[in-house]
Amino acid sequence: MATKNSVMVFVQQDDGIIAEVSIELISKARDLASRVNAPVSAVLMGNELRKAAESLIPYGVDLLYTAEHKGLAHYTPVPYTKVLVEIIKKHSPQIVLYGATTTGRDIAPRIASALRVGLTADCTDLQIGDYKSKGAQFQNVLYQIRPAFGGNIIATIVSPEKKPQMATVREGVMKMSSPDPSFKGQIIAEDVKLGPDDFPSEILERVKEEKSVNLKGAQVIVAGGVGVGSKENFDLILQLAHTLGGEVGASRAAVDAGYVSKDHQVGQTGTTVRPKLYIACGISGSVQHRAGMDESARIIAINTDPEAPIFQIANYGIVGDLKEVIPRFIKAFKAKV
Ligand SMILES: Cc1cc2nc3c(=O)[nH]c(=O)nc-3n(C[C@H](O)[C@H](O)[C@H](O)COP(=O)(O)OP(=O)(O)OC[C@H]3O[C@@H](n4cnc5c(N)ncnc54)[C@H](O)[C@@H]3O)c2cc1C
Numbered sequence: 001m002a003t004k005n006s007v008m009v010f011v012q013q014d015d016g017i018i019a020e021v022s023i024e025l026i027s028k029a030r031d032l033a034s035r036v037n038a039p040v041s042a043v044l045m046g047n048e049l050r051k052a053a054e055s056l057i058p059y060g061v062d063l064l065y066t067a068e069h070k071g072l073a074h075y076t077p078v079p080y081t082k083v084l085v086e087i088i089k090k091h092s093p094q095i096v097l098y099g100a101t102t103t104g105r106d107i108a109p110r111i112a113s114a115l116r117v118g119l120t121a122d123c124t125d126l127q128i129g130d131y132k133s134k135g136a137q138f139q140n141v142l143y144q145i146r147p148a149f150g151g152n153i154i155a156t157i158v159s160p161e162k163k164p165q166m167a168t169v170r171e172g173v174m175k176m177s178s179p180d181p182s183f184k185g186q187i188i189a190e191d192v193k194l195g196p197d198d199f200p201s202e203i204l205e206r207v208k209e210e211k212s213v214n215l216k217g218a219q220v221i222v223a224g225g226v227g228v229g230s231k232e233n234f235d236l237i238l239q240l241a242h243t244l245g246g247e248v249g250a251s252r253a254a255v256d257a258g259y260v261s262k263d264h265q266v267g268q269t270g271t272t273v274r275p276k277l278y279i280a281c282g283i284s285g286s287v288q289h290r291a292g293m294d295e296s297a298r299i300i301a302i303n304t305d306p307e308a309p310i311f312q313i314a315n316y317g318i319v320g321d322l323k324e325v326i327p328r329f330i331k332a333f334k335a336k337v
Pocket of ligand 1 (some may be wrong): 284285
């Protein structure tokens with residue numbers, strides 16, 4: 001198999017556990033690669049990677065480059081950048097994708113700068129298409145699509161003249177495909193040459209804070225906006241979420257008002273969610289909020305304003321005061337079970 005011109009994914013791992021966003025990106029890379037008739041490649045760095053590497057192939061990785069070294073066990077920018085730049089130079093992918101995580105946002109600009117190529121941050125969609133500029137025609141260009149100007153426009157950005165074309169992609173926006181155990185890919189161990197000078201910083205201690213909110217994995221989300229009115233009233237949102245066995249979401253305005261912590265924020269600068277049921281209470285439905293939840297399977301909106309934009313995307317709309325509607329909701333649900 002030709003190794004050049006692949007669609008490459010930088011895979012993030014932590015203690016051998018692959019970040020979900022990397023699998024989402026491999027799934028998207030499969031789709032893009034089929035359009036440009038290229039293989040999917042991935043780069044996995046760390047220490048003792050065999051198990052993690054084997055777990056990635058079934059998601060559709062044709063070529064998995066592994067870089068193993070004790071000093072790569074945990075992400076630090078200098079050695080990771082050096083190794084990834086070498087791998088990209090050696091295998092010349094046409095596209096490289098990174099999760100828009102703390103690590104992805106740190107390493108991707110370093111790679112772009114080292115290779116003198118473009119980078120679009122925080123994409124919410126990626127497509128392949130043609131591009132014409134000043135008489136030049138480019139084929140199979142990566143359309144890097146992201147909200148711009150506060151989410152008021154969706155910008156399509158291209159960087160056709162230099163390879164690789166690179167983008168960071170928000171977590172949760174690409175759909176993760178199911179693994180296919182019969183998929184055959186190659187694991188290729190890269191030669192890692194790192195010396196003491198490549199480790200200007202040392203990790204002395206790692207403190208892990210477990211996430212108390214799991215919006216991404218929730219099947220039911222009850223979200224409150226600034227229309228909830230107060231931190232005390234927000235208890236209604238918690239009660240409904242608890243009754244339905246769901247997670248608590250919020251608009252940014254509700255977070256800014258101090259009703260709930262930022263971990264609960266849904267939207268362009270919060271978490272992107274795709275639950276089976278999303279109940280938006282006292283949320284107007286700004287483009288920035290909708291960007292994070294409009295792919296929910298079912299949306300119920302409770303709002304006093306019949307003109308609220310949230311009703312445009314809601315499957316069921318209730319025009320009313322949430323302080324009256326939510327207790328009735330809870331009562332009705334409890335009476336049914
Ligand atoms: C760059 C940028 C990024 C952003 N990112 C995000 C993001 O990630 N997530 C996000 O949510 N926002 C984001 N925002 C903010 C966004 O523009 C809106 O300001 C925010 O979503 C509004 O929140 P809201 O719907 O709670 O408040 P409002 O727009 O004020 O709406 C409150 C709603 O509550 C209704 N209401 C009032 N009282 C009641 C009641 N008693 N019962 C029922 N309904 C009631 C009102 O009719 C109204 O529709 C971003 C903005 C920018 C510029």
